[in-house]
Amino acid sequence: MKYATIGTSWITQSYINAANFTGLWQHDAVYSRNEDTAKIFAEKNNVQKYYTDLKKLAADEQIQAIYIASPNALHYSQSKQMLLAGKHVICEKPATVTTEEYIELKALADNMGLIYTEAIMSMHVPALNILKENIKNIGRISSAHFDFCQLSSKYPGLLNGTVPNIFNPELRTGALMDLGVYNLYLIAELFGTPLTVISDSSFLHTNADHTTSAIFKYDNFQLSFTCSKIGQGFSQSEIIGDLGTIGIDSISQLTGITLRKAKQKETEILIPFEEDRIEIMSHEAKFFYDCIVSNANKERYEHFHDTAIKVRSLCDLIRKQNNFPF
Secondary structure, three states, rough: OOEEEEEEOOHHHHHHHHHHHHOOOEEEEEOOOOOHHHHHHHOOOOOEEEEEEEEHHOOOOOOOOOOOOOOOOHHHHHHHHHHHOOEEEEEOOOOOOHHHHHHHHHHHHHHHOOOOOEEOHHHHHHOOHHHHHHHHOOOEEEEEEEEEEOOOOHHHHHHHHOOHHHHHHHHHOOHHHHHHHHHHHHHHHHHHOOOOEEEEEEOOOOOOOOEEEEEEEOOOOOEEEEOOOOOOOOOOOOEEOOEEEEEEEEEOOOOOEEEOOOOOOOOEEEEEEOOOOOHHHHHHHHHHHHHHHHHHHHHHHHHHHHHHHHHHHHHHHHHHHHOOOO
16 A cells, blocks of 8 residues: 655655555555655665645645654644545544644544544553453553653753754653653553542643653552653552552563562563564554454454544543643
């Protein structure tokens, strides 16, 4: 199936590699606002067509689907434009900034008989089902903490006086919208919507959040999460029960998942710490393809959207509680 890409960053290249890995996709066109950038990226990926005009890309009848990895602030408008042009869309997280935008685009896709989904690799890897199955083995959950703290490669530039995209709130970015989304997806998928939310954010001089934390209250336990772009974390996230504890090394890729039963010294490795990123990302590309060509994934597709809406609602609430500039 022929698809085009919007954006020329490393994440776009990663998705192209992952789509190639599936053997299901043909990369047919590249879009960038800058012609030189578009041409170089197209040549790098052996693609003949490149565009600097979104209207011309939308009008290309040979292209059936679009992968979008532009700045967050453009996701909604570009997704809508491509859906209105009759193209299936997979958009990098966060696919939209607000819940209302997401619901609108999902309804638009449904009305036009198209697939609209978010590229969030952790929700499509086989490790997710393994994690769900093993939660049953740790008994009654008393607490959990999900932490995704990753020192941004763009942070030195910020310290030197520039404003990288990831730290520019005008582009709807920052720790919550970049890293926290992974935490929230796993929380919503495993435990659903919490009863109450208490959150706090710390901001840079640009007014982008560099760290956001929250405590979620459920019926019988509480869960905390932290995300940060200005420090590197090394400890596992954990789900703690009265019969054992599950550790998660990578929230975004769901690798390094371990199970340790209470009063036992040995730790069982459920998912290895190191797995190939291209293969991990290939699952979201395959999910996108399967949803387009078959109704067999209808239930899974709708469940994914239900989870995505829960994530959007939690993001909306946390931003409101902490007076985000967007």
